[in-house]
Amino acid sequence: MIVAERKPIEEILPWLEGVRSVLVLGCNECVTVCEAGGKKEVGLLASALRMVFAQQGREVNVGERTLERQCDPEYLDELRDSIDAYDAVVSLACGVGIQFTAERYPSKAVYPGVNTCFMGAALERGVWAERCQGCGQCLLALTGAVCPVARCAKRLFNGPCGGSTAGKCEIGPDVECAWQRIIDRLKALGRLADYETLIPVKDWSKDRAGGPRKVVREDVRS
Amino acid sequence: MRLGYPESVKIIRVPCTGKVDALHLLRCFERGADGVLVVGCREGDCHYQSGNFRARKRVGEVGALLERIGVGGGRVRMVNLSSSDAPLFVRAAREFHEAVLAAGPNPVGRRRRPEPAPARAGAPNPPPQEAIRP
Amino acid sequence: MNAKTPSRLEKILRAGHLAVTSECGPPRGSDIGHLAAKAEAIRRHVDAINVTDNQTSVCRLCSLAACIRLKLMGLEPVLQMVVRDRNRIALQSDILGAASFDIHNILCLSGDHQRFGDHAQGQNVFDLDSMQLLQTVRRMRDEGRFLGGDPIERPPAMFVGAAANPFADPFEIRVPRLAKKIAAGAEFIQTQCIYNVERFERWMQGVRDRGLHEKAFILAGVTPLKSAGMARYMKNKVPGMDVPEEVVKRMAGVPKDRQAEEGIAICIETLQRLKEVPGVAGFHIMAIEWEERVPEIVERAGLAPRPAVA
Numbered sequence: 001m002i003v004a005e006r007k008p009i010e011e012i013l014p015w016l017e018g019v020r021s022v023l024v025l026g027c028n029e030c031v032t033v034c035e036a037g038g039k040k041e042v043g044l045l046a047s048a049l050r051m052v053f054a055q056q057g058r059e060v061n062v063g064e065r066t067l068e069r070q071c072d073p074e075y076l077d078e079l080r081d082s083i084d085a086y087d088a089v090v091s092l093a094c095g096v097g098i099q100f101t102a103e104r105y106p107s108k109a110v111y112p113g114v115n116t117c118f119m120g121a122a123l124e125r126g127v128w129a130e131r132c133q134g135c136g137q138c139l140l141a142l143t144g145a146v147c148p149v150a151r152c153a154k155r156l157f158n159g160p161c162g163g164s165t166a167g168k169c170e171i172g173p174d175v176e177c178a179w180q181r182i183i184d185r186l187k188a189l190g191r192l193a194d195y196e197t198l199i200p201v202k203d204w205s206k207d208r209a210g211g212p213r214k215v216v217r218e219d220v221r222s
Numbered sequence: 223m224r225l226g227y228p229e230s231v232k233i234i235r236v237p238c239t240g241k242v243d244a245l246h247l248l249r250c251f252e253r254g255a256d257g258v259l260v261v262g263c264r265e266g267d268c269h270y271q272s273g274n275f276r277a278r279k280r281v282g283e284v285g286a287l288l289e290r291i292g293v294g295g296g297r298v299r300m301v302n303l304s305s306s307d308a309p310l311f312v313r314a315a316r317e318f319h320e321a322v323l324a325a326g327p328n329p330v331g332r333r334r335r336p337e338p339a340p341a342r343a344g345a346p347n348p349p350p351q352e353a354i355r356p
Numbered sequence: 357m358n359a360k361t362p363s364r365l366e367k368i369l370r371a372g373h374l375a376v377t378s379e380c381g382p383p384r385g386s387d388i389g390h391l392a393a394k395a396e397a398i399r400r401h402v403d404a405i406n407v408t409d410n411q412t413s414v415c416r417l418c419s420l421a422a423c424i425r426l427k428l429m430g431l432e433p434v435l436q437m438v439v440r441d442r443n444r445i446a447l448q449s450d451i452l453g454a455a456s457f458d459i460h461n462i463l464c465l466s467g468d469h470q471r472f473g474d475h476a477q478g479q480n481v482f483d484l485d486s487m488q489l490l491q492t493v494r495r496m497r498d499e500g501r502f503l504g505g506d507p508i509e510r511p512p513a514m515f516v517g518a519a520a521n522p523f524a525d526p527f528e529i530r531v532p533r534l535a536k537k538i539a540a541g542a543e544f545i546q547t548q549c550i551y552n553v554e555r556f557e558r559w560m561q562g563v564r565d566r567g568l569h570e571k572a573f574i575l576a577g578v579t580p581l582k583s584a585g586m587a588r589y590m591k592n593k594v595p596g597m598d599v600p601e602e603v604v605k606r607m608a609g610v611p612k613d614r615q616a617e618e619g620i621a622i623c624i625e626t627l628q629r630l631k632e633v634p635g636v637a638g639f640h641i642m643a644i645e646w647e648e649r650v651p652e653i654v655e656r657a658g659l660a661p662r663p664a665v666a
Contacts, residue, residue: 009287010290040243043245044244044287047248047249048248048291050252051248051251054252054329055291055329154440154469154485156482158486158487158488158540160524160525160526161466161486161524162520162521162548162595163468163524164526164596165596167526170596171471177525195529195536196532198536198539201488201503
């Protein structure tokens with residue numbers, strides 16, 4: 001999933017100076033699962049905003065809504081009848097949903113209520129870790145299904161570097177060394193000899209380095 | 223035992239403090255409560271293993287948020303005691319009452335009600351555990 | 357073995373001499389006088405001088421400019437190049453820049469993560485990794501082509517080196533990793549500083565078992581300890597460093613004002629032990645901001661005078 005973190009309310013408040021109505025807009029997908037921007041977080045932020053506005057003596061209508069997705073036009077269309085009641089939207093979707101909402105309603109100010117962090121997985125309740133950077137050219141077959149692009153601090157294709165200590169990365173004891181993991185996996189698969197195969201220079205043109213990307217499937221396109 | 227606790231204390235019963243969500247606590251303050259005391263079972267005695275520990279974390283989280291938005295973090299507190307320990311409850315209620323009186327009225331104002339939530343969103347009316355209304 | 361480049365370091369190694377290299381860190385400003393003085397002080401005691409590239413991610417005068425300065429002084433620089441800060445365009449461009457001043461040695465490194473330095477909020481590049489940089493330099497030199505395939509006029513003539521850390525984890529791939537670097541094109545290796553000689557010997561046994569010492573020249577790294585505090589710091593705080601407890605104890609066992617001398621003594625003893633390890637082709641003495649003691653270390657370790665080569 002896409003993992004996000006709630007922004008501190010202090011960062012959001014200056015954007016809402018002078019607004020008379022604001023919609024706090026959640027998303028039922030990834031940000032719900034990672035507890036940053038689902039229905040519950042919408043309620044919490046809306047409640048906190050109301051208390052702030054009340055203390056400021058401002059009459060601000062704070063609406064709450066959570067869409068199935070903010071990254072699909074048909075769900076965003078559900079706002080069509082109600083959006084005009086609001087001066088601004090604080091979207092708790094990932095950066096994709098925030099932008100897509102703004103694209104769909106060009107005259108509305110849309111502000112981010114979360115920091116979108118990475119594509120990751122839940123290690124346990126309340127702990128999420130990065131697993132993929134969407135580099136566009138998956139190399140997991142070579143590395144025992146452990147990604148050095150997302151999980152090595154230096155994204156080394158032929159690691160580990162000299163800073164790997166007791167399975168941990170040189171940047172900190174809380175960070176696992178991806179290359180230790182890769183080697184453990186290769187060993188478990190009986191493929192440790194593959195370690196010595198040099199992974200060639202990467203084609204980063206399919207990464208963000210190549211510019212904004214698009215996937216087109218002609219067979220399913222309408 | 224006939225032990226008196228401050229009249230302003232309104233008791234709200236919940237099955238377990240683990241049921242008390244951050245949203246429930248916030249809604250209390252939004253509606254003008256001056257303080258919320260969450261009274262959970264003693265640590266280690268939770269019928270559901272960890273409900274009171276979860277509640278403690280949420281109370282900490284909500285307290286921090288209330289502090290940051292100017293309402294005051296001291297207005298929410300958690301104590302742990304056994305249901306048969308009335309004297310301890312009364313002492314906790316009195317102490318908290320004093321603390322809330324010292325903090326003064328909730329700056330959000332008492333008459334406020336949350337905006338009616340749109341049909342598709344909003345939680346059902348929350349059962350806050352204890353609200354003190356001096 | 358005939359030298360493939362005009363590198364003096366390469367000639368010394370190929371002639372079978374134990375080589376001695378050292379290193380200098382560039383200044384945190386544009387006054388290069390201090391670096392020039394440090395290099396001058398060790399001129400007659402080392403065969404080549406590495407110039408570090410923004411080591412520990414602390415921003416400094418660039419390695420390339422400092423190498424040019426040493427070259428103009430008639431010294432033999434080793435251009436250290438990390439892949440942290442530059443993409444393949446900038447790396448190859450700087451290699452050509454170095455080659456235009458006839459800098460004939462390069463050491464290809466990953467580089468410490470930027471979080472250790474003074475610009476922890478910076479982006480990192482890591483377009484290539486250190487092995488891919490080795491391949492790139494060899495391709496530029498041997499095939500006369502850029503990574504992109506276009507021909508290079510007057511390709512760089514560089515003796516290509518890499519670092520190896522016999523002490524990092526996991527130990528079992530430390531020898532395969534060296535093999536991989538050699539396969540990628542490394543011709544000489546400078547190791548992490550050695551305090552645990554037994555562990556280094558175990559690693560060298562693995563190196564010899566695979567004949568890797570015949571495919572690349574292995575320069576064993578040493579760093580003299582200045583104090584017991586430094587020993588403890590290296591032991592506890594520097595990732596991938598192995599300082600045995602007895603070394604720390606030995607340093608702590610002498611009065612503070614004599615610890616520096618003890619550090620030099622340990623360094624010399626280590627060099628003498630390393631001279632006996634089969635497959636060691638030379639030494640890399642990293643005297644961090646202590647370059648003035650290098651001549652003495654070289655002399656007392658029996659490594660002076662340095663050989664002359666044509």
